Amino acid sequence: MYKDFKLGLCQMLVTMSKEENLAKAIEIVGKAASSGCNIIVLPECFNSPYGTNYFAEYAEDISDSESPTLKTLKSLSIQYSIYLIGGSIPEKNENKIFNTSVIFNPNGEIIGIHRKVHLYDMDIPGGIRCFESDVISPGNQATIVNTEYCKIGIGICYDINFPEYSWTLSKDDTVGILIFPGCFNIDSGSKYWELLMKVRAFDNSIFVAGCSQARNNDASYVSWGHSIVVDPLGQHENIDEKEGILIKDIRFDELVRWRNNILFRKHKRFDVYRQ
Numbered sequence: 240m241y242k243d244f245k246l247g248l249c250q251m252l253v254t255m256s257k258e259e260n261l262a263k264a265i266e267i268v269g270k271a272a273s274s275g276c277n278i279i280v281l282p283e284c285f286n287s288p289y290g291t292n293y294f295a296e297y298a299e300d301i302s303d304s305e306s307p308t309l310k311t312l313k314s315l316s317i318q319y320s321i322y323l324i325g326g327s328i329p330e331k332n333e334n335k336i337f338n339t340s341v342i343f344n345p346n347g348e349i350i351g352i353h354r355k356v357h358l359y360d361m362d363i364p365g366g367i368r369c370f371e372s373d374v375i376s377p378g379n380q381a382t383i384v385n386t387e388y389c390k391i392g393i394g395i396c397y398d399i400n401f402p403e404y405s406w407t408l409s410k411d412d413t414v415g416i417l418i419f420p421g422c423f424n425i426d427s428g429s430k431y432w433e434l435l436m437k438v439r440a441f442d443n444s445i446f447v448a449g450c451s452q453a454r455n456n457d458a459s460y461v462s463w464g465h466s467i468v469v470d471p472l473g474q475h476e477n478i479d480e481k482e483g484i485l486i487k488d489i490r491f492d493e494l495v496r497w498r499n500n501i502l503f504r505k506h507k508r509f510d511v512y513r514q
């Protein structure tokens with residue numbers, strides 16, 4: 240049901256230049272692939288600065304065969320024969336914009352499209368103010384993709400805040416890992432990025448990975464960084480805020496042992512819980 244693999248989380252620095260961002264993605268994915276990673280992940284908004292002022296300008300139509308970002312992702316997945324979770328990009332679709340992750344298999348075929356379901360609308364007194372819903376439309380589906388290693392549940396950033404979303408992905412026993420391209424800010428990130436990743440992993444007895452943008456202190460929205468992988472017991476590895484790659488061998492024997500002995504997943508009482 241599961242096959243071990245090497246995961247690479249590419250915590251790249253995102254700038255105002257889409258051209259530079261795509262060149263950076265090519266460089267960092269190449270490095271992760273050279274280190275033997277089978278599944279490689281980019282962060283939320285890897286081709287665009289994160290922010291409601293930018294989404295429309297940087298958005299691309301993912302059905303357009305000339306989309307520069309999609310062409311880049313496709314050719315990287317083929318060149319390195321990898322599964323590539325293309326972080327997210329602002330997606331233009333008719334008159335709407337979505338925050339969208341496109342996932343490729345090693346043949347360069349799209350195996351999943353996830354549109355961020357929970358929009359980040361936040362006004363912290365004295366802190367960050369961001370209303371994604373001013374510009375972005377929400378997706379309406381939980382996304383699971385099939386790979387030769389396991390099924391993967393996909394969410395984007397703020398999607399991790401909702402336990403029901405992670406459970407919806409995790410309840411299929413063949414899903415071995417949840418992957419969240421992200422861009423928490425330094426306020427939310429310092430408070431609960433690690434906590435959320437750990438609790439979702441522990442609650443669902445599953446691996447969880449969060450791949451962040453690197454911190455860019457020149458950006459209007461400063462990313463927390465600290466890309467992270469958590470195992471089903473809640474043990475984690477992460478990197479700091481700078482550009483870098485977190486490489487982690489995902490070994491499923493531990494997940495299987497844990498699920499066989501600790502039966503949270505089977506003890507749920509949906510007959511008691513309220514919607």
Ligand SMILES: NC(=O)CC(=O)C(=O)O
Nearest residue numbers: 359396397422423424427
């Ligand atoms: N990009 C986001 O969705 C930001 C977020 O979730 C946060 O807490 O910060």
